[in-house]
Amino acid sequence: MSAIQAARAAAALEREFGVEVTLVDGRYGELSVVVDDEEVVAAGPLGFLGVLPTLARIRSAVAKRLRSPASGDPHTP
DSSP states (O other): OOHHHHHHHHHHHHHHHOOOOOOOOOOTTOOEEEETTEEEEEOGGGGGGTOOOOHHHHHHHHHHHHHSGGGOOTTOO
16 A cells, blocks of 8 residues: 555544544554554465455444443444
8 A cells, every 4th residue: 555545544434533643654564554553455375475454344344343331422222
């Protein structure tokens, strides 16, 4: 994921979920998404080959984590 793609993904997450997103530079092929100190998506070994999670996969993982009771959301049953 290029820096531009990462910035677009961050902006989409901020708009969609109203969360603060912090981008941190990593090594080539590294992509990790952390919510409430828990990694929800990572490129894993295929990241080195340039195979990174899609925005759809990232959004899905973030949404799932934000819906979980462990996220501290008082609106979650």
